[in-house]
Amino acid sequence: MPEADREAACALAERIRSAVESECFAVPTGPALLHATISIGIACFPADGDELTGLTHQADIAVYHAKAAGRNRTVYVGDLPQAARLAGILAA
Numbered sequence: 001m002p003e004a005d006r007e008a009a010c011a012l013a014e015r016i017r018s019a020v021e022s023e024c025f026a027v028p029t030g031p032a033l034l035h036a037t038i039s040i041g042i043a044c045f046p047a048d049g050d051e052l053t054g055l056t057h058q059a060d061i062a063v064y065h066a067k068a069a070g071r072n073r074t075v076y077v078g079d080l081p082q083a084a085r086l087a088g089i090l091a092a
Helices: 006-022 052-068 082-091
Strands: 024-026 033-035 040-042 074-076
Touching: 006 040, 006 074, 040 052, 052 074, 052 082
Parallel strands: 040 074
Antiparallel strands: 024 033
């Protein structure tokens, strides 16, 4: 999302997450409907990284925290404790 700030990115991500959660998807191989959820990690330029690789890595850290916290949620990396962000960087 070019030119988006934290609030705009989080709002859009949450709308997408909520829309996926509320849908039922037909499965071509069977009669059952599939209920899906997604976890989204957000990082913003330049606050969370000033290069594509670092920014992507920070978003990746956020999505792993979203999954670890129970899935089906949106996490902004800037809301994580500094130690969690640094641990992710050092593990890479």
